[in-house]
Amino acid sequence: MKILIVNTYDNGGAAKASLRLANGLRKRGVKVDFLLKRKIDLTLNTHVLELKRTTIFKKYISKVKRKLKKYNFYQSKYDKFLTERSNNLELFSLPNSSFDITASPLYKEADIINLHWVSEFLDFSTFFKNNSKPIVWTMHDMNPFSGGEHYEEIYLGINDNGFPKKRILSTKELSFFEKIKKIKKTALLDVNNLHIVSPSQWLANKAKESELFKNMPIHCIANSIDTSIYKPKNIKESKEYFNIPEEKKIILFVADSITANRKGFVFLERAIKSINNKDVVLCVIGKNNLKTNFSNIIELGVLKEDHLMSLAYSAADVFVIPSLMDNLPNTVLESLMCGTPVIGFPVGGIPEMIQNGVNGLITKEISVGALIETINQFLDNIYKYKREDIFKDAFDKYNLDIQAKAYENLFKSITEKQ
Numbered sequence: 323m324k325i326l327i328v329n330t331y332d333n334g335g336a337a338k339a340s341l342r343l344a345n346g347l348r349k350r351g352v353k354v355d356f357l358l359k360r361k362i363d364l365t366l367n368t369h370v371l372e373l374k375r376t377t378i379f380k381k382y383i384s385k386v387k388r389k390l391k392k393y394n395f396y397q398s399k400y401d402k403f404l405t406e407r408s409n410n411l412e413l414f415s416l417p418n419s420s421f422d423i424t425a426s427p428l429y430k431e432a433d434i435i436n437l438h439w440v441s442e443f444l445d446f447s448t449f450f451k452n453n454s455k456p457i458v459w460t461m462h463d464m465n466p467f468s469g470g471e472h473y474e475e476i477y478l479g480i481n482d483n484g485f486p487k488k489r490i491l492s493t494k495e496l497s498f499f500e501k502i503k504k505i506k507k508t509a510l511l512d513v514n515n516l517h518i519v520s521p522s523q524w525l526a527n528k529a530k531e532s533e534l535f536k537n538m539p540i541h542c543i544a545n546s547i548d549t550s551i552y553k554p555k556n557i558k559e560s561k562e563y564f565n566i567p568e569e570k571k572i573i574l575f576v577a578d579s580i581t582a583n584r585k586g587f588v589f590l591e592r593a594i595k596s597i598n599n600k601d602v603v604l605c606v607i608g609k610n611n612l613k614t615n616f617s618n619i620i621e622l623g624v625l626k627e628d629h630l631m632s633l634a635y636s637a638a639d640v641f642v643i644p645s646l647m648d649n650l651p652n653t654v655l656e657s658l659m660c661g662t663p664v665i666g667f668p669v670g671g672i673p674e675m676i677q678n679g680v681n682g683l684i685t686k687e688i689s690v691g692a693l694i695e696t697i698n699q700f701l702d703n704i705y706k707y708k709r710e711d712i713f714k715d716a717f718d719k720y721n722l723d724i725q726a727k728a729y730e731n732l733f734k735s736i737t738e739k740q
Contacts, residue, residue: 323352323353323433323434323733323734323737324353324354324355324431324432324433324434325347325352325353325354325355325432325433325434325435325436325733326354326355326356326357326426326428326429326431326432326434326435326436327340327343327344327354327355327356327357327436327438328356328357328358328423328435328436328437328438328440328443328444329356329357329358329438329439329440329443330358330359330360330439330440330441330442330443331358331359331360331361331362331439332358332361332362332363332364332365332368333362333363334439334578335462335578335651335652336438336439336462336463337365337438337439338652339438339460339462339521339545339546339652340356340436340438340439340460341356341365341368342545342546342547342548342722342725343436343460343545343546343725343726343729344356344367345548345722346546346722346723346725346726346729347726347729347730349722349723349726350723350726350727350730352726352730352733355369355428355431355432356368356369357369357370357371357423357426357428357429358370358371359371359421359442359443363626369426369428371421371423371425371426371443373420373421400416403494403495403498406494407495408478408583410478410479410581410582410583411471411475411478411583411584412463412471412472412473412475412582412583412584413441413465413472414470414471414472415441415442415465415470415472416470416502417445417446417447417470417502417505417506417509418445418446418447418505419442419443419444419445420445421443421444421445422445422448422449422452423435423440423443423444423449424448424449424452424453429455432455433455433456433733433737434455434456434457434458434733434736434737435453435455435456435457435458436457436458436459436460436729436733437457437458437459437460438459438460438462439462439463441465441472446505446506446509446510447505447508447509449509450509450510450513451509453515455515456515456517456736456737457513457515457516457517458517458518458519458729458732458733458736459516459517459518459519460519460520460521460543461518461519461520461521461525461529461649462521462649463525463649464525464528466518466529466534466535467506467528467529467532467533467534467535468499468502468503468532469498469499469500469501469502469503470498470499470502471499473584473647474647475489475583475584475646475647476488476489476646476647477489477583477646477647477688478583479583480588480589480592480690483689484589484592484689484690484691485688485689485690486589486646486688486689503533503534506534507533507534510534516538517538517539517540517541517732517736518535518538518539518540518541519540519541519542519543519729519732520540520541520542520543520649521542521543521544521545521649521650521671522542522544522649522650522670522671522674523542523671523674524649524670524671524674525649525650525670525671526540526541526542541732543725543728543729543732544650544719544720544724544725545650545652545655545720545725546655546720546721546722546723546724546725546726547652547655547656547659547716547720547721547722548628548722549659549717549721549722551628551629551632552628552631552632552635552655552656552659552660553632553659553660553661553713554636554660554661554709554710554713555632555633555636555660556636557636557637560633560634560636560637561637563633563637564605564622564633564634564637566603566605566620566637567603569601570601570602570603571599571601571602571603571639571701571704572603572605572637572638572639572640573590573594573602573603573604573605573638573639573640573641573642573697574604574605574607574634574635574637574638574640574641574642574657574662575587575590575604575605575606575607575608575641575642575643575644576607576608576631576634576641576643576653577607577608577653578608578609579608579609579610580606580608580609580610580612581610583646584645584646584647584648585644585645585646586644586645586646586667586688587606587644589644589667589688589689589690589693590604590642590644590693591604591612591614591616591619592690593690593693593694593697594616594618594619595616595618596690596694597694597697597698599701600618602618602701603618603619603620604618604619604620605619605620605621605622605634605637605638606619606620606621606622607622607623607624607625607631607634608624609623609624622634631656632656632660635656635657635660635662636660636661636662638657638662639662639663639704640662640663640664640665640682640697640700640704641653641654641657641662641663641664641665642664642665642666642693642697643664643665643666643667643672644666644667644693645666645667645669645670645672646667646669646688647669647670648669648670648671648672649670649671650670650671650674650675651671651672654666654672654675654676655675655716655720658675658681658682658712658713658715658716658720659713659716659717659720660709660713661708661709661710661712661713662709662712663681663682663683663700663707663712664676664681664682665682665683665684665685665693665696665697665700666682666684666685667684667685667687667688667692667693668684668685668686668687668688669688672684677715679703679706680711680712680715681707681711681712681715681716682700682707683696683699683700684696
């Protein structure tokens with residue numbers, strides 16, 4: 323049995339998760355190839371799909387159009403749509419691409435194709451028309467079944483009382499979403515060899531409710547974590563590495579982009595400013611510098627290396643994830659594996675990972691007030707959270723072999739039916 327894992331890049335949350343899965347499967351003796359549209363981190367044991375001459379020409383035309391667009395000489399309907407969309411919303415992707423995944427020799431050698439985050443790589447119309455292999459599609463967000471959005475965000479911004487503002491979709495947005503869904507639905511019309519995998523039950527339920535995947539077999543398999551890197555480290559040494567005051571209580575926030583609406587940093591920032599405790603410091607990891615001079619916030623910038631992230635989680639007393647919508651965040655897995663408890667809003671797959679009072683806390687609602695109350699509750703009972711117990715529980719649920727074994731069993735069950 324030979325598996326081809328397909329992901330657009332070797333960088334980002336989905337790339338991390340899919341590369342971890344590949345490593346776990348290889349350790350179990352499963353033959354795995356890994357196909358990318360583009361290498362960013364020059365990851366070993368991965369391959370980039372080469373374009374045909376005609377496709378290279380099309381790509382060149384697209385590059386020319388992008389340059390013309392930059393100087394306002396050219397703008398497609400899609401470009402115009404994006405310019406009218408809030409910059410703080412998550413990525414939006416079309417269902418088309420100039421790449422033909424089925425033309426890859428790796429595709430032809432594989433028994434099963436395991437798609438992951440394939441936006442801007444997979445062309446819906448041609449891929450499912452040309453494909454002759456069983457497909458397992460691991461969802462990392464809502465884009466596979468949505469009208470283009472990677473998360474169908476229901477909130478946008480925060481009001482004066484610290485509650486999220488309801489997002490109002492325009493007629494143009496709704497129309498655009500429906501057009502994209504129609505393209506995807508047409509492409510999947512006669513597909514009968516597609517299995518869907520969701521890391522969280524929340525996303526699995528969303529897929530079951532969707533027009534595109536409601537009749538597809540849907541499986542729930544949690545992501546895994548590399549326990550040789552993510553494990554409890556010495557707290558004092560971890561704080562010293564980042565020059566964090568040893569006597570302070572450290573709250574950690576992590577996001578690719580600090581200013582992204584979905585990540586909810588503004589809720590945590592307001593909460594920290596309202597907490598009357600000089601011993602509490604908020605450490606922030608991510609891009610986009612904060613526009614604040616608040617002394618209790620330390621920016622650690624972007625940390626790309628896993629061993630540095632492991633140190634950062636170990637330096638923290640608690641990791642707070644105020645996401646307004648999320649799947650099964652890698653950051654929560656990483657924190658728990660380092661023995662660091664987690665506080666989060668009751669959204670997405672986060673409540674599936676946090677046991678109240680055992681490895682963290684879930685707020686009673688999405689608001690600044692609820693976050694303040696929950697952080698204070700944690701600080702008042704900080705010594706009841708045992709890092710070794712949190713690590714052991716996370717290890718038993720999310721180590722590489724558990725995920726890899728579940729996928730191997732799924733792959734075997736599919737091939738046996740062929």
